[in-house]
Amino acid sequence: MSGRGGSTRGPESPAEALDLLDWRRRVFSLYAEVRSKAASDPRAAWRLWRETRDELFRTHPQSPIPAPERAAFAGLVYYEYDPALRVSGTLMGRPAARIEVPASTGEPVAFTSMGACRFELGGAERSVDAYWLDAYGGGVFLPFRDATAGRETYGAGRYLLDTVKGADLGPSGADGLVLDFNFAYNPSCAYDPSWACPLAPAANRLGIEVRGGERMP
Numbered sequence: 005m006s007g008r009g010g011s012t013r014g015p016e017s018p019a020e021a022l023d024l025l026d027w028r029r030r031v032f033s034l035y036a037e038v039r040s041k042a043a044s045d046p047r048a049a050w051r052l053w054r055e056t057r058d059e060l061f062r063t064h065p066q067s068p069i070p071a072p073e074r075a076a077f078a079g080l081v082y083y084e085y086d087p088a089l090r091v092s093g094t095l096m097g098r099p100a101a102r103i104e105v106p107a108s109t110g111e112p113v114a115f116t117s118m119g120a121c122r123f124e125l126g127g128a129e130r131s132v133d134a135y136w137l138d139a140y141g142g143g144v145f146l147p148f149r150d151a152t153a154g155r156e157t158y159g160a161g162r163y164l165l166d167t168v169k170g171a172d173l174g175p176s177g178a179d180g181l182v183l184d185f186n187f188a189y190n191p192s193c194a195y196d197p198s199w200a201c202p203l204a205p206a207a208n209r210l211g212i213e214v215r216g217g218e219r220m221p
Contacts, residue, residue: 020065027066030056031170039174042184047085050186054082057189068192068199081219089185089216092176093121095134105135105147108160108193109200114138115145123183126212133207134165134181143168144181148188149204150214157219161204162188164217188217195221 034056041049058079061067069077097119104112115135122131135145145168149161164183165171171189173182191201 023065027060027064028170030060030064035170035172038187039172042173042182046087046090046184046186050085050184053187054080068195070196081221083186083215083217083219085186086216089125089214091123091125091183091185093123093181093183094177095179095181096120096122102138103135103205105202105205107200107202108191108197111200113200113202115202118144120207121146121181121183125185125210125214130210130212132210133205137168140168144172145202146181146183146208147191147202147204148208148210148214150210150212152213152215156213156215157217158190158194158221160191160193160201161208162190162217164188185214185216188214190218190221 034053038049038053041052061069061080062074062077067074095118098117101117103115103117105115107113115137118134118136120131121134122129124130132146132148137143137145144165145163146165147161147163150157153159153161163171164185164187165173165181171187173184173187176182191203192199193201
């Protein structure tokens with residue numbers, strides 16, 4: 005979900021560990037409610053997602069917003085909801101291959117490539133790779149970078165799915181995933197460079213503008 009999805013920095017004390025546990029619980033609970041609401045009203049699910057993220061970023065001890073800046077935090081900035089950005093992605097398998105994805109701090113993060121996730125967007129078929137995180141017991145990770153990056157959105161790209169951290173929009177049929185780009189969000193390093201965040205590999209760079217989800221912080 006929000007800031008901590010795909011980003012790493014371990015707790016330094018028991019109190020911080022409990023705060024992080026609470027953050028994870030809230031994120032998993034939020035996405036469970038998002039999946040339930042989106043079945044009948046994706047826009048209402050998106051509004052809930054926005055409101056909850058703003059509250060977490062403003063008040064939670066594990067917010068990626070640096071503590072001195074939280075009092076002045078006025079909320080995250082998003083594009084308006086666009087129903088055309090909610091699509092079904094079909095996962096096309098290929099032989100598993102371990103890869104190292106570049107990260108914001110220079111140390112790569114180990115993933116296993118699951119294959120290409122194909123979908124239709126903007127009147128054409130697109131494709132991004134889906135990855136399985138080798139650490140933390142595994143999870144699906146889907147970052148992307150589009151043509152708005154560096155101008156309207158975070159230059160290193162955004163995240164759409166990170167299931168080990170709770171960011172899961174649900175299945176689409178037997179071999180697919182819901183890809184709703186209105187739920188795209190920034191990695192934690194967009195707010196604080198001390199975070200280590202995997203970046204979007206070349207295979208996940210879209211040549212179109214995706215005006216949905218979170219904008220430049």
